[in-house]
Amino acid sequence: MSKPKLVLIGNGMAGVRTLEELLKLAPGKYDITVFGAEPHPNYNRILLSPVLAGEKKLDDIILNDDAWYAEHGITLHKGKKVVAIDRVCRKVRTEDGTEAGYDRLLLATGSAPFILPVPGKDLEGVVGFRDIRDVELMLEASEKHRHAVVIGGGLLGLEAANGLKKRGMNVTVVHLLDTLMERQLDKPAAALLQRALEDSGLDFKLEAQTEALLGEGRVRAVRFKDGSEIPADLVVMAVGIRPNVGLAKASGIHCERGILVSDTMQTFDPQVYAVGECVQHRGELFGLVAPLFEQAKVCANHLAEFGIARYQGSVTSTKLKVTGIDLFSAGEYQGGAGCEELLLQDPSRGVYKKLVVRDNKVAGAVLYGDTVDGAWYFQMMRDGTDISAFRENILFGQAHMGDSGHGAESHAARLPEDAEVCGCNGVCKKAIVDAIVQKKLFTLDEVRAHTKASASCGSCTGLVEQILQSTLGSDYSVSPAKKPLCRCTDLTHEEVREAVRTQVLKTIPELMGSLGWRTPDGCHSCRPALNYYLLCQWPDEYRDDPQSRFINERVHANIQKDGTYSVVPRIWGGVTNPRELRAIADVAEKFRVPCVKITGGQRIDLLGVPKAQLPAMWAELGKHGLMSGHAYGKSLRTVKTCVGKEWCRFGTQDSTTLGIELEKMTWGSWTPAKVKMAVSGCPRNCAEATIKDFGVVAVDSGWELHVGGNGGVKVRATDFLCKVQADEEVMEYAAAYMQLYREEARYLERTAHWIERVGLPYVQSRIVDDAAGRRALCARFLESQRKAQIDPWAERAQGAEKHEFEPLTPAERKANACIA
């Protein structure tokens, strides 16, 4: 049977990117044919500006050469413009009569520069700024002529002007409005930009309306509405772009300003897909590559027939590729109704920063002069981070965040070379920069793989990203808005969880199969996450997969650096008695445990136990009623308590009893990351409840509940959730909080990071404000606990998973070895 045929019209950035993504997902699925109107292979259009400015050569910007097409068996028709699509017979035809039939068609025809309809627009020397041909025309002109006029003071116009200036021409930028780059910059930033460009030698003529281009044969001058004229041997029109929809329209595909597509990148004809600048999605057009690349991913997913990705629009950011000018803008930079504006201006340093904030979230940003924090603001914008906790400091940048626990602390650019960036793996800045430069790394993942920086606890991730950015400069940044779960898939944690729920996936192989995993059985990052998601979603039915658990959870003990294990019995609320202590002491003696230590969580750690001994030790401990303390798992660890009102002269409530009750309710539950709780009997807070995932502090009139604390690598104090009165309420809120965290956080994300990501108000809205929702969460938690509260030690002491603990006996002791 022959393969289905896929035809791509438009050999540009979005179309070919879609093919690349498709080849990753489903190589060999289609017979692919590509038509491109330009006589070149696929190149990086963005870098035309540096080519014009003489900073790069044409050869440097080829993305896929002819050999690439050949290697993937793709038929490429260069320099052939498609002029007709026959949707009934499913074939396309080019100007010169070449035809190709399709089963699926992909339109990626990009856009064309808008040419002002003024007299003289067809004169020689009038060009747009779009493709290699335009650049060649400009370079030719710069060699022979002196005066260039660029019409349009937007991103593209300024880059063209900068390039022509560098090529030695006299350049005037003509703009209709009184402010440059009005689509990206507010007035103060635009004024700073204009001043800097004037200093570099560009002339500006603002609020000028072009009336005609003068000349015979070649253009000679530009005339304006007010009658004035300026000389011009070259006129570059950079006043906007128009999606290329002519072909689609002519073949009856529904278009408005662009080709209308759905969230799956399909047009009104479901056999026909479209991506890139030619499309209109939810009313929007796109003119930057980052969103196009996201569309390409989604489109490839559907072409590969996985059918699970959706494009939901993108937030984009802009940088100007003019060397020496630092400018960044993103989102709703203008502000407006319902928005607040945070401003920082330092004219003498030439620095201007504006953040537009709505509902305590970053909605837009304009940075001029100091753009180091652009990526940081942009990340918060896309993540919808709640900034209320640090909004006083936010404009000073990430370096000035103090100890609020939010991401990385210092500016990559200012960091000395020998500064240690990743404490876990001892990686300094220089090692990272060298790897980026020498090994040509572009993504966080690659840096992780090559340097190990940020590969462990992840607290330096933000800093590593900044180093990446400051090292790579600003050619363009296509860091994906969504972070895939791991390298086996493009799906995010959220998308996977949604698929588990909606597609009723109940085993790991089933899940990997229907979500198009790239590896046969995943990797050590995704399998534990998937195992958890399935367990959380289907508490009754899912059968835990031990092979997808990290060794600690597989054998229910904590692996140590020498390969031995440690055993931590559960001690409810930290309260024990002589009988239990004696039992622990006996076991420690009997099994010659080399080290006995009190842990930070009020438990006893027996360190240095060989694996094979674990079941026997557990059996012994079990005889005395001691069970697993889960000190090894992504699960509830301990509930730390103080002595409270029973003993303490300050205590106002019985913190110890409440702590024990909390532990009895929550023990055994699996969670995205470890969870610790504490209960203090008065605000003196001896149990240190305000650095726990869930902390309870007694006050005279009841209990204060605190959430999202973390005493780990990056200390984070809790946020105050609410106050309640009765013990039962504490229990209900705790259970609801646990369940919300279990259901919505990403695997390995601690509550501190989760809350920083979703914002405290969100958690409050679900747990405090919505009483019915809280009770439902609580009920789901208790339900899942019915299956979870089984002591894993007891099961194994009785022989479960026996093979885990027993080494194989070489058979030569039983049978004769055969000699080869």
Next chain:
Amino acid sequence: MSHWTPIARLEDIPRQGTRVVATPEGAVAVFRTVDDRVFALLDRCPHKGGPLSQGIVHGARIACPLHNWVIELDSGQAVAPDEGCVRRFDVRLEDGMVAIALAAGPTGS
């Protein structure tokens, strides 16, 4: 000359799992992949000596439980960018019986 030493039946090793066998040449980890291929490596990670047998098997690779180095099961090579190599042993599967090739003869026989 190497000696084929039978060590286990295939089903004694769980899929995507590992068992350890003590040999005169040290502890050897025997891995079984999801598609029932079997490999054997010395049970010592080339990084800091972590017990590879305790890691997670995926594809024909093992992720060390201590610091997540990933080692190719067929060659014992660390997956780039990590560099290092762990000793491997030939394995064969015959009639459901797994045997590994040891350099020296079994001790005591």
